Amino acid sequence: MDTLYLSVALFLLLTLVAGMWRILQGPTPADRMLAAQLFGTTAVACLLLLAQVLQQSALRDVALVFALLAVVTAVAFVKRAWTEKHDT
Amino acid sequence: MEEINVLLLFDVVLGLTLVWLAWQTLSSLDLFRAIVLFIAFGLLMALAWVRLDAPDVALAEATIGAGLTGALLLSALAQLSASQKNETKPSLFIRLTLGVLLFFLVIALAYTVLSLPTKAVGLSVEVAKNIELSGVSNPVTAVLLNYRSYDTLLELGVLLLALLGVWSLGGVSTNKSSFPKSSFVNPVLDLVTRLLVPIFILFSGYLLWVGAFAPGGAFQAGAVLAAAGVLVFLSDWYLPSKYSGFALRLVLVIGLVWFVSMGFSFVLLDNAFLEYPPEFAGGLILLIEAAATLSIGISLAALFLGREPATKSDSNIDIDTGVNK
Amino acid sequence: MILDILTVILLLVGALFFLAGTLGLLRFPDVYTRLHALTKADNVGLGLIVIALMLQADSWFVVGKLLFIWILILLAGSGVAHLVANTAQKRGIKPWKK
Numbered sequence: 001m002d003t004l005y006l007s008v009a010l011f012l013l014l015t016l017v018a019g020m021w022r023i024l025q026g027p028t029p030a031d032r033m034l035a036a037q038l039f040g041t042t043a044v045a046c047l048l049l050l051a052q053v054l055q056q057s058a059l060r061d062v063a064l065v066f067a068l069l070a071v072v073t074a075v076a077f078v079k080r081a082w083t084e085k086h087d088t
Numbered sequence: 089m090e091e092i093n094v095l096l097l098f099d100v101v102l103g104l105t106l107v108w109l110a111w112q113t114l115s116s117l118d119l120f121r122a123i124v125l126f127i128a129f130g131l132l133m134a135l136a137w138v139r140l141d142a143p144d145v146a147l148a149e150a151t152i153g154a155g156l157t158g159a160l161l162l163s164a165l166a167q168l169s170a171s172q173k174n175e176t177k178p179s180l181f182i183r184l185t186l187g188v189l190l191f192f193l194v195i196a197l198a199y200t201v202l203s204l205p206t207k208a209v210g211l212s213v214e215v216a217k218n219i220e221l222s223g224v225s226n227p228v229t230a231v232l233l234n235y236r237s238y239d240t241l242l243e244l245g246v247l248l249l250a251l252l253g254v255w256s257l258g259g260v261s262t263n264k265s266s267f268p269k270s271s272f273v274n275p276v277l278d279l280v281t282r283l284l285v286p287i288f289i290l291f292s293g294y295l296l297w298v299g300a301f302a303p304g305g306a307f308q309a310g311a312v313l314a315a316a317g318v319l320v321f322l323s324d325w326y327l328p329s330k331y332s333g334f335a336l337r338l339v340l341v342i343g344l345v346w347f348v349s350m351g352f353s354f355v356l357l358d359n360a361f362l363e364y365p366p367e368f369a370g371g372l373i374l375l376i377e378a379a380a381t382l383s384i385g386i387s388l389a390a391l392f393l394g395r396e397p398a399t400k401s402d403s404n405i406d407i408d409t410g411v412n413k
Numbered sequence: 414m415i416l417d418i419l420t421v422i423l424l425l426v427g428a429l430f431f432l433a434g435t436l437g438l439l440r441f442p443d444v445y446t447r448l449h450a451l452t453k454a455d456n457v458g459l460g461l462i463v464i465a466l467m468l469q470a471d472s473w474f475v476v477g478k479l480l481f482i483w484i485l486i487l488l489a490g491s492g493v494a495h496l497v498a499n500t501a502q503k504r505g506i507k508p509w510k511k
Contacts, residue, residue, distance in 0.1 A: 011432075018108070048479065064151055067486045079323075280493075
């Protein structure tokens with residue numbers, strides 16, 4: 001069972017690396033930011049799996065923090081860096 | 089031994105990705121792309137800290153490194169003019185010289201790291217031996233708030249100084265935001281903020297409490313509190329001016345002041361500065377951390393806002409430019 | 414035993430949804446469709462993995478924590494998806510038409 005958890009975690013990490021291509025490509029700022037959001041969620045899944053394998057419940061707290069902070073960066077993006085004005 | 093191999097593979101992929109991501113972040117000419125890459129780097133760095141058995145650092149990295157710094161950078165980018173948003177590529181000569189110098193630096197670093205002893209002889213044995221006297225059972229908190237509490241006290245001072253520096257550079261803000269404000273309040277953002285901010289505050293309290301016996305503590309709790317503040321500021325809410333004078337300043341300094349006064353109060357009972365009697369140590373540490381959490385949270389949120397909020401007595405400040413009339 | 418088989422299936426399907434989300438992010442033609450793919454990974458992918466871990470949890474406290482994390486991500490994810498799509502539309506980014 002532990003091997004399965006770790007394999008899924010590794011698989012998720014690899015999809016995360018693949019998703020990085022979208023940050024590099026763009027073309028719009030939203031695309032880059034969306035990829036970062038996906039990273040956050042994938043990292044949460046990885047952390048929950050690691051918490052089960054390594055038997056460290058603190059990692060679930062770290063996953064919670066990831067979830068909360070992903071919201072803050074996304075809202076900062078929408079309200080600051082990508083406002084409704086048409087400039088970039 | 090199957091699981092150890094997959095874990096090793098995980099670590100290798102993580103390490104390589106971190107290096108590649110760092111390179112991409114630094115070499116990106118588009119600043120916005122660099123910021124998003126930086127946020128992603130922060131996330132993966134937190135994962136790396138988890139794999140290095142440091143969940144406390146992972147918590148701090150995720151909140152401050154990825155979350156708050158990311159939001160701050162995005163906010164700063166919005167205030168740059170369009171021409172400043174892209175960097176120009178430096179000349180070939182500069183790049184080659186830098187490349188050669190960095191190559192030698194990497195060789196020197198690699199040599200230093202590889203010649204370190206594989207089993208680090210730290211002070212973890214001494215820390216573990218005296219942990220009951222420290223009042224908490226999380227060794228990280230014991231080191232931060234008891235064995236090396238002087239360092240933490242100075243860190244609080246540094247944070248306060250940083251805020252003073254930012255305030256003295258930025259002028260006085262007005263409640264008229266320099267960001268375009270839509271004519272209506274987005275109901276989804278409103279709802280999300282109203283639902284999430286209480287959760288942030290509760291979680292901050294949880295991290296503060298749990299820091300005594302599990303990963304957590306004042307800095308992590310303060311950073312989560314600051315994130316709540318940032319979310320609230322992003323929803324176009326500002327502190328009413330009657331609180332932005334004395335009340336705000338009181339909350340900002342209370343962490344440092346409380347810490348110092350606790351440190352001195354036991355000198356009256358014949359202890360050294362910052363030496364806590366073991367029977368009270370646990371409760372004292374919690375009180376100090378609570379004050380520190382409040383200060384850290386409000387300081388970091390104020391750093392995000394950037395400018396010093398105007399108080400009622402600032403009537404001789406021109407509202408539109410923040411300059412003294 | 415049944416619990417273990419269920420966990421394995423849920424984990425694998427959850428991972429599949431994450432793969433689908435990432436593939437969607439990479440291959441779909443515009444912001445809106447990519448957003449759609451993203452939220453599928455968020456909601457369903459993470460949800461299935463969370464359920465799988467809940468089946469294997471040691472205590473009810475862990476079950477509660479896992480559920481809480483998933484609900485938070487659901488809430489935050491849908492809020493953010495709306496905000497991004499709304500702003501994209503206001504900026505004049507047109508949805509992809511064949």
